Amino acid sequence: MKKIICSLPLCFVLHTASSQQSNSNVIQVNIDLHKTAQTIRNFAASDAWAGQFTGNWPDNKRNQIADWLFSSDTTASGQPKGIGLSMWRFNIGAGSAEQGDNSGIKDEWRRAESFLQPDHTYNWKKQSGQLWFLQAAKQRGVTDFLGFLNSPPVAFTRNGKAFADKGQSNLPPENYSAAAVFLKEVVQGIRIATGVSLNYINPVNEPQWDWSDGGQEGCPYNNEQIAGFTKAISKTFSEAKLPVKILITEAGKINYLYAPEDKSDKGSQINAFFNPRSSTYVGNLPNVYKGIAAHSYFTTSPEDTATAIRKRLHTALNGLEFWQSEYCILGDNAGEINGSGVDLGMDAALYMARVIHSDLTVANAAAWQWWLAISPYNYKDGLIYIDKDKTDGQLRDTKMMWVLGNYSRFIRPGAIRVQAEISDSAALKDLYLSAYKNKDNTLRIVVINNGRTAANASIHCKGLKAGSMRSYTTSAAENLQPGYISGNIVHIPPRSVVTLTGNLSNKQ
Structure with missing residues (x-):
């Protein structure tokens, strides 16, 4: 057995030789x-991509989706209604939906309308399903909104499509200003149409990939092109x-933030x-957020590799804020879990929880964002699964959604992660813990x-x-199930994620 001192920014994890120990053993946690x-x-x-359709589904269905994702309300018994994102x-769509089959994107669910x-001229009745979800989120208490581009509007791309040719950036420099004006119009138009203000814009998405296969809207960029586009946006927004x-930059994987990897003109993006x-310095521009974003794809397995990558990132950030801005379970992950096939249960949820924990406690991520809130696909990419039907269908919640809720519902904007130490008094493996102090003087421990x-x-x-x-326990049988704690001894069931909540006094 060994003791892991949970010094910041390292992850909090207890690994010991045997998992078969008496429940009478107690792990001491010092916050x-x-x-x-x-x-x-x-x-x-x-x-x-499904919000464009499900936002126009029958009221009972779309409101159930919105409640699951955004609600912080509880039932009379104290059961949470949702995960409180x-x-x-x-x-922000590029207009491939209006092009239909001529868009070159075979799956119409991966096409998107454009306001332009x-x-x-602009039509603010476009993307109506997505606009409904913006309003539904606001009504349920969400205050922060981000608009992201997979591709610039087709009116401004080189090939008139929402995906690229042979990995060439599809936005020519002479159209940077026009695309920036488009984003300004979108921000203003959405506010007028819905009352929702977009707080952030992501102008590029996974710029390292070629985006030439027509699988979805997408556009590659090198660092010089990102800088040029960003300067145009900042100038337009400022004026x-x-x-x-x-x-920026929604890098396709974490490594591109601190290393050139296989694309020297698209890597080392922090520098x-x-x-x-x-x-290509843009950190001094008035509208540029003093943080950088990347996706956790291809960096989560095996665990020692995931930790090493995030330690390197944390060192390279040198105080710059990091957002993990997109993730779902892709690939075979070193044989640990395969992204193919829907998994409504705890296998996928526990893997996801480990990724969240690693991103928060090793990389010190300030934000953690999932990819598809709603998925019609046979893949581990959705928090909620639906029938692939544009007008109606069945809904299925997942343990991944509820486990994300173990974080999102309780750790609120402005919370500060605090240190914890875990003793070696119990021989359990695969136990991970992190702690947070909210602005309202409440403590949250996840x-x-x-283990089993x-x-x-x-x-x-x-x-x-x-x-x-x-x-609040999420397990095979429970979804954020509330429970009262007598004293300071807490029971953590096997294969579960438990959020502990408490109130702090003014004297700490």
Whole structure:
């Protein structure tokens, strides 16, 4: 057995030799509120691609989806109605839907409408299903919204399509300003049409990939092209006095933020955009967010590799904020789990939880965002699964959704991650823990038990009010099931994720 001291920013994880121990063994958890790490901005998911259809489904169906994703309400028994996402990602379409089969994108669910019409006027009745979800999110308390481009509008692309030719950037430099004006119009038009203000814009998405196969809307960029487009957007937003922040770069995998990898003109993006000596420096522009975004794809398995990559990222950031802005379970992940096939249960949910934990505690991610909130596909890419029907269908929630809720519902914007130490008094493996202090002076502890043996934890935190702790458990049989805690000993069931909540006194 061994003791892991959970020093920041390292992950909190207890590994011991045997998982078959008595439940009477107690793991002692010491929380130090004065040793802090990053501030949490949000937990989110996106409306791509199904939101365009499900937002126009019958009221009972679309409201159930919205409740699951956005609600922080509870039933009379205290059961959470939803996972309380704190940000919603809006896919700003490029216009491939209007092109139909001529778009070259075979799957019409991966096409998207555009507000920009062929005569260069705007139609704010387009993307109506997605606009409905923006309003539904706001009504349920979401305050932060992000608009992202997979491709610029087809009116401005080189080939008139929403995907590229042979990996060449599909947005020519002479159209940077026009595309920037389009984004300004979208921000203003959505606010007028729905009352929702987009707080952030992601102008590029996974710029390292070729986006030439017509599988979906997409556009590649090198660092020089990203800088040029970003400068045009910042200038346009600044002149219009829009307070919207530009979040770059949505790198296709974490490695591209700190290393050139296999694409020297598309990698080392922290240095490229935030080093004042770089020719592509944009960190001083008035609308550019002082943070950088990447996706956790292809970096999550095996666990020691995932940790090493995130440690390198944390070092390279040198204080710059990091957002993990898109993830779902892709590929075979070193044989640990395969992305193919729907999994409504705990296998996928526990793998997802480990990724969230690693991103938050090793990379110090300030935001963690899932890919498809709603999926019609036979893949591990959705929080909610639906029939692939444009007008109506069945809904299925997942344990992945509820496990994301173990974080998103309880760790609110402005929360600060705090240090914890875990003793070696119980010989359980695959136990992960992180702790957070919310702005309202509440404590949140998330415990992942990936093993098949239950654990007991004794929580020690100076300033934690006696009798204030509750638990919310997601397991094969429970979805954020509330429970009361007597004393400071907490039971963590096998193969579960448990959020512990408590109130803090003013003296800590």
